[in-house]
Amino acid sequence: SRISSDGLFQYSVAMMSGELFEIDAISLEVSRVLNLEQKMEHKHDHSMHHSMKSGSMTHSKVKPTWVIPHPSNKFLYIAGNGSDEIIEVNLEEWVVSDRFKTGKGPYNVEISPNGKYLAIMRAPREDVCDIEQDKIKGVEDMMTYQSLTFIDLETMQSRVFSDGVGEKSIYGFQWVSDDRFIYRPGLTNAKGRNMNSLVTFAVNVDGSKRKIIGKQEMKGGQGSWTGISVVDRLDADEDHVIVSSNERRAFR
Numbered sequence: 001s002r003i004s005s006d007g008l009f010q011y012s013v014a015m016m017s018g019e020l021f022e023i024d025a026i027s028l029e030v031s032r033v034l035n036l037e038q039k040m041e042h043k044h045d046h047s048m049h050h051s052m053k054s055g056s057m058t059h060s061k062v063k064p065t066w067v068i069p070h071p072s073n074k075f076l077y078i079a080g081n082g083s084d085e086i087i088e089v090n091l092e093e094w095v096v097s098d099r100f101k102t103g104k105g106p107y108n109v110e111i112s113p114n115g116k117y118l119a120i121m122r123a124p125r126e127d128v129c130d131i132e133q134d135k136i137k138g139v140e141d142m143m144t145y146q147s148l149t150f151i152d153l154e155t156m157q158s159r160v161f162s163d164g165v166g167e168k169s170i171y172g173f174q175w176v177s178d179d180r181f182i183y184r185p186g187l188t189n190a191k192g193r194n195m196n197s198l199v200t201f202a203v204n205v206d207g208s209k210r211k212i213i214g215k216q217e218m219k220g221g222q223g224s225w226t227g228i229s230v231v232d233r234l235d236a237d238e239d240h241v242i243v244s245s246n247e248r249r250a251f252r
Helices: none
Strands: 009-014 019-024 030-035 064-069 075-080 085-090 095-101 106-111 117-122 147-152 158-162 170-175 180-185 197-204 211-217 228-232 242-245
Touching: 009 064, 019 064, 075 106, 075 117, 085 106, 106 170, 117 170, 147 170, 170 228, 180 228
Parallel strands: 064 106
Antiparallel strands: 009 019, 019 030, 064 075, 075 085, 085 095, 106 117, 117 147, 147 158, 170 180, 180 197, 197 211, 228 242
16 A cells, blocks of 8 residues: 555555555545455456455455655556556546556566656566476466566656566666666576576666665575665655665575
8 A cells, every 4th residue: 555645545455356546644544445446447257256244355356556645746556467457546636547468477566756657567477376396496486577667647658677587587676867867677587596596777758867775695505585675766866776685585
């Protein structure tokens, strides 16, 4: 869930029921609820939907996983993980105002600080059960791979930064300015889990000026690497951001 830029409302989605909740940040009460199944442009089999009157939970086809309010207008964007789309909601009219397809399984969405770009992360692999033949490779490895696509919300033109396959997969993403971001490659790659180093890159939306800003080497043992996380973008300073990193883990 995320809080609006004015700090007055918090927005959250329920994956199972397919609903968007608006919560008053002062009273902490739910002020509005929106069914994200409304005005669907593609048909659904409603046989999986159960009436709340019978006390059963509604099973959503949309399966929303992430919501992000626009920083400067009255819209927000939701990742429809089950319906393979991004859902735009008009906050003034409290209706689904647009939908656009993304490919299989969008999960995370983030908007650039100026509201121009929408970043979409999704898993390129089908969510199915299979048996991995490679004994070294974990069955779940491919499920952690993420692709990264940018949509210009002014022109609706899209640009694929990563298709999420193998070593090109994205594990972590954060905006650091209006057109620049940092990311971490997937923690696993085509060679399995034996990685000697993990890096954090900074790069522009158009793919230019890519630079390594952090490199973490494994110092033996098993541990959890948390990487670099942006704490403050320092909007008044175009050249710097404040980041945090846990140096006490096995990876450092």
